[in-house]
Amino acid sequence: MREITFVEALNEALHEEMERDEKVLVLGEDVELAYVFGVTKGLAPRFGKERVRDTPISELGIVGAGVGAAMAGYRPIVEIMFMDFIMLAMDPLVNQAAKLRYMLGGQISVPMVVRTPGGGGVQYGPTHSQCLEAWFMQMPGIKVAVPSDPADGKGLLKTAIRDDNPVLFVEHKMLYKLKGPVPEGEHLVPFGQAAIKREGTDITLIGVGYQMANCLRAADELAKEGISAEVIDPRTLAPLDTATMARSLRKTGRCVVVEEGHLRSGVGSEISAAIQEEAFDYLDAPIGRVAALGVPIPFEPRLEDFVLPNVGKVIEAAKKTLGVAA
Amino acid sequence: MATKAKPKAKSLAEKDLHQMYRDMLRIRRFEEKTDELFMAGRIKGAVHVSIGQEACSVGVCAALRPDDAILTTHRGHGHSIAKGTRLNEMMAELLGKATGLCRARGGSMHIADVSKGHYGAHSIVGANMPMAAGMGLAFQMEGKGRVAVVFFGDGAANQGSFHESMNLCAIWKLPVVFFCENNHYAVSFHVNRSTAVKDISLRAQGYNAPGVTVDGMDVLAVYEATAEAVRRARRGEGPSLIEAKTYRFFGHSRGDPQFGPYRTKEEVEQWRKRDPLLLVEKTLKMNEAEKKAHLAAVDKEIAEALEFAEKSPLATFESALEDVFA
Numbered sequence: 001m002r003e004i005t006f007v008e009a010l011n012e013a014l015h016e017e018m019e020r021d022e023k024v025l026v027l028g029e030d031v032e033l034a035y036v037f038g039v040t041k042g043l044a045p046r047f048g049k050e051r052v053r054d055t056p057i058s059e060l061g062i063v064g065a066g067v068g069a070a071m072a073g074y075r076p077i078v079e080i081m082f083m084d085f086i087m088l089a090m091d092p093l094v095n096q097a098a099k100l101r102y103m104l105g106g107q108i109s110v111p112m113v114v115r116t117p118g119g120g121g122v123q124y125g126p127t128h129s130q131c132l133e134a135w136f137m138q139m140p141g142i143k144v145a146v147p148s149d150p151a152d153g154k155g156l157l158k159t160a161i162r163d164d165n166p167v168l169f170v171e172h173k174m175l176y177k178l179k180g181p182v183p184e185g186e187h188l189v190p191f192g193q194a195a196i197k198r199e200g201t202d203i204t205l206i207g208v209g210y211q212m213a214n215c216l217r218a219a220d221e222l223a224k225e226g227i228s229a230e231v232i233d234p235r236t237l238a239p240l241d242t243a244t245m246a247r248s249l250r251k252t253g254r255c256v257v258v259e260e261g262h263l264r265s266g267v268g269s270e271i272s273a274a275i276q277e278e279a280f281d282y283l284d285a286p287i288g289r290v291a292a293l294g295v296p297i298p299f300e301p302r303l304e305d306f307v308l309p310n311v312g313k314v315i316e317a318a319k320k321t322l323g324v325a326a
Numbered sequence: 327m328a329t330k331a332k333p334k335a336k337s338l339a340e341k342d343l344h345q346m347y348r349d350m351l352r353i354r355r356f357e358e359k360t361d362e363l364f365m366a367g368r369i370k371g372a373v374h375v376s377i378g379q380e381a382c383s384v385g386v387c388a389a390l391r392p393d394d395a396i397l398t399t400h401r402g403h404g405h406s407i408a409k410g411t412r413l414n415e416m417m418a419e420l421l422g423k424a425t426g427l428c429r430a431r432g433g434s435m436h437i438a439d440v441s442k443g444h445y446g447a448h449s450i451v452g453a454n455m456p457m458a459a460g461m462g463l464a465f466q467m468e469g470k471g472r473v474a475v476v477f478f479g480d481g482a483a484n485q486g487s488f489h490e491s492m493n494l495c496a497i498w499k500l501p502v503v504f505f506c507e508n509n510h511y512a513v514s515f516h517v518n519r520s521t522a523v524k525d526i527s528l529r530a531q532g533y534n535a536p537g538v539t540v541d542g543m544d545v546l547a548v549y550e551a552t553a554e555a556v557r558r559a560r561r562g563e564g565p566s567l568i569e570a571k572t573y574r575f576f577g578h579s580r581g582d583p584q585f586g587p588y589r590t591k592e593e594v595e596q597w598r599k600r601d602p603l604l605l606v607e608k609t610l611k612m613n614e615a616e617k618k619a620h621l622a623a624v625d626k627e628i629a630e631a632l633e634f635a636e637k638s639p640l641a642t643f644e645s646a647l648e649d650v651f652a
Contacts, residue, residue, distance in 0.1 A: 025467075050467060056497070061490030064456020065463060068474075071445055072395070072464030091487075095450050096457065102649045104438040104446055105429035109652035140650050164652035 001181035009150035009182045010039045013157040018047050021075060024161060026052045027062050028079030036081055037117055037176055063089035063114060067097050070112040075161060083118035083170065084127045097166040098141030111164045119172040119210055119260050120308050126296035131261040136168050137237040137270065143167045143191060144237040148212035150180040152235055155189030172210035192239035200230035203318055204248040204255040207233060208267050211258040211309055218314035227322065237267060245271065246278035253284035256317045258309055263291035288317040346388055346545050347606045350380035351624045353404040354603060359628055360420060364580045369420050373434045376404040378575035381602035382507045383408040385548025386475060389556050395443050395461050395474040397454035400435040402447035405477050411439040413627060414634035423638035430641040452478060452485030459491045462500030473559045475503040481512025483526045492565065496533040501559035503552065504567045507542060513578045514588040530567035542570030543600045573597040
């Protein structure tokens with residue numbers, strides 16, 4: 001299979017879906033030139049500036065406009081340049097998009113995708129580096145997709161665009177240049193279906209988004225010491241496929257959840273609570289969690305690396321869970 | 327520049343003014359009944375009546391086509407009725423019945439009847455304006471000449487959403503009418519203390535859009551100003567801002583006194599002399615028999631709505647779990 005980058009895979013999904021459905025629109029800051037991360041490159045020349053619109057810096061306005069356009073029968077894809085800026089659009093996302101169908105008695109739906117780059121590792125500091133997925137997975141009425149590789153990026157984005165509900169689509173910045181095999185043409189990844197990225201028997205590593213890369217690297221390292229790790233990517237946090245993760249836990253008896261958001265009330269808190277309810281009798285050790293430390297993400301590379309999860313922290317947590325000396 | 331619009335009733339036949347009077351009376355009597363039911367404990371939650379502001383609701387909606395859209399506020403009964411919202415299902419919603427427009431999930435602050443072009447009462451102050459921009463975007467692209475009207479109060483004009491939405495609509499020339507009902511109070515806070523400009527319509531200048539202040543107690547003045555803004559929107563010339571100076575005769579929400587803590591009895595009485603219904607009665611030189619005929623017809627309709635609501639079943643617990651997703 002041909003290999004393309006994560007950015008190219010997302011770009012291909014956007015081209016294919018805009019081609020397939022003329023109701024699909026793209027709104028966002030600097031999307032015509034795809035000036036910042038390049039995901040929307042080539043869309044404006046191909047589909048025109050009516051369907052691919054540069055917007056002013058008005059996150060509240062453009063996400064709210066996305067909700068309105070969706071209510072009126074379009075399928076807007078709104079780009080928020082950095083996930084941190086979603087804070088400015090919490091009202092249209094959480095108070096409107098996530099509730100309108102329910103609140104209006106099923107009279108309307110809101111088929112909108114909000115795409116946004118999240119995460120650190122690029123030295124942008126506290127307000128350009130956050131992973132805020134946990135905030136949204138708590139909220140009824142909105143779906144959350146967090147791809148970890150180019151193929152899932154394409155497949156999940158196409159599914160998101162076709163979904164009749166609001167979807168938050170989180171793209172980790174460190175993934176953009178990552179290459180991987182991606183099917184050409186129609187490729188849909190269903191929501192609510194975790195992927196077993198590597199099979200193993202001794203411990204289950206669950207990784208969210210870019211942390212999948214750290215889990216896979218950790219599994220390689222653990223294998224050298226004779227430890228067989230199973231690596232699972234939930235792919236969507238809402239809906240969340242706890243069944244696949246619990247099944248793995250019943251097999252291995254041990255688990256570590258790795259995310260880049262903060263530990264307290266994080267994605268790992270929810271996943272570990274949910275799967276221990278399903279597989280408590282199979283647990284040989286408490287479920288471990290690796291997350292960003294409880295401080296904002298600092299800019300300086302050494303400090304940033306110290307605060308964020310990395311391969312070493314995943315290996316350390318795995319060994320602790322296994323009762324093996326680090 | 328903001329200008330004072332002069333009412334020009336020539337475009338309207340006398341029968342149209344009778345219909346406007348009828349609709350204003352429907353709102354007045356519906357809300358008096360709502361208030362009565364609330365005081366008797368039969369309507370739960372929050373109720374914000376718009377008694378005194380009926381000319382705004384009716385004057386605006388009389389200038390619209392059935393397929394035009396409105397988005398309204400927590401004080402939205404009047405707009406809803408003026409746009410043609412079904413009274414039976416609206417009363418059922420207020421009483422929390424299964425047959426309610428929102429299936430007993432929205433209540434007074436979230437009435438919607440999409441089949442009539444009513445895209446919802448939105449109770450987060452100012453939240454409806456970005457949505458109106460998005461609906462305007464959809465209407466512009468669809469090219470059928472539809473217009474979106476967003477109602478909001480003087481309080482909402484100080485939200486960022488107002489400014490972001492006005493700008494979006496202006497740069498894209500979207501067919502949206504911003505209709506500000508300046509009833510002079512955001513809960514207890516007088517507009518002179520909350521707002522630096524004397525006329526909110528002046529703010530249109532900042533967005534290179536026409537702004538006009540009208541007498542919000544005069545249904546014809548409201549109608550004429552709206553008709554002009556709607557014509558402009560349909561011609562593709564973009565948004566307009568209309569400010570209607572008006573007054574709510576009742577307190578902010580149910581249970582609040584009409585005067586006392588933040589406004590005087592004299593002030594309320596001054597405004598009541600310009601009751602929008604009285605003004606039309608004078609214009610039409612309506613006699614007692616005509617008034618009684620209108621009242622009898624309206625009260626019959628409201629009694630039927632109440633009977634429908636009372637006979638409707640309560641919503642089931644199962645139904646409370648539906649419509650979160652499409």
